[in-house]
Amino acid sequence: MGYFKQQQQQQQQQTLLLILALAFAIAITPALSVVGWDERHMPDPRVCWAQINKANGCEHEIYASLVKKKIKLSYGCCEAVQGMSSKCKNWMFNHGRFSPEFGDQIKGYCATLGVTLPPSYRIYYPDKTPPGHIGYGG
Numbered sequence: 416m417g418y419f420k421q422q423q424q425q426q427q428q429q430t431l432l433l434i435l436a437l438a439f440a441i442a443i444t445p446a447l448s449v450v451g452w453d454e455r456h457m458p459d460p461r462v463c464w465a466q467i468n469k470a471n472g473c474e475h476e477i478y479a480s481l482v483k484k485k486i487k488l489s490y491g492c493c494e495a496v497q498g499m500s501s502k503c504k505n506w507m508f509n510h511g512r513f514s515p516e517f518g519d520q521i522k523g524y525c526a527t528l529g530v531t532l533p534p535s536y537r538i539y540y541p542d543k544t545p546p547g548h549i550g551y552g553g
Contacts, residue, residue, distance in 0.1 A: 463503035470495040477521070481512060486524040493525035 467473045473492035480486040488496070499507070508518030525531070 458500065458502040458506050460506070463499060463507055466499045466503060467492075467495050469498075477513075480521070481517060486520055488521065488524060488528075490528055490530065493521075493528050493530035496521055497525060497530050 464474065467477065470489065470491035473489070473495050476488045476492050477496075480488065496504075504518065507513055508515050
C-alpha cells in the first residue's frame with residue numbers, strides 16, 4: 416500500500432505544480448493583467464495633440480470655437496482634425512470639455528470647407544485658402 420500512497424502524493428504534487436503554472440500564465444496575460452482597458456486602448460494624448468498642432472494655431476482655434484460657441488477653424492486645422500486617427504478623435508471628443516456633439520459640429524463645419532478626407536489619406540494645399548475662411552495654418 417505504501418507504493419500507491421507514494422504515487423498518489425506524486426500526482427497531487429504534479430497537479431499542484433500544473434495549477435500554479437497555469438495561474439502564473441493567466442496572471443501575466445495582458446487581457447487579465449493589472450493594466451486596465453483604458454491604458455491598453457487609450458491613445459497617447461501627446462500624439463493626438465501633436466497632430467492638431469501640425470496646423471499653426473489649430474489648438475487655439477478649437478478652444479476659441481468651444482468658448483465662443485461658434486466654430487471657426489482654418490482649412491489646415493480641419494485637415495489636422497480629419498487626419499487624426501479614430502482613436503485620437505474618440506478620445507478627444509469624449510473627454511473634458513469636448514463632447515461628441517462638438518466633434519460632430521467640427522466635422523460638419525470642416526465638410527463645408529471640403530475637408531472630408533479619411534484619416535489615412537492626406538492632401539496638402541499649401542497657400543490655398545477657401546474664400547471667406549481663416550488662412551491655411553499648415
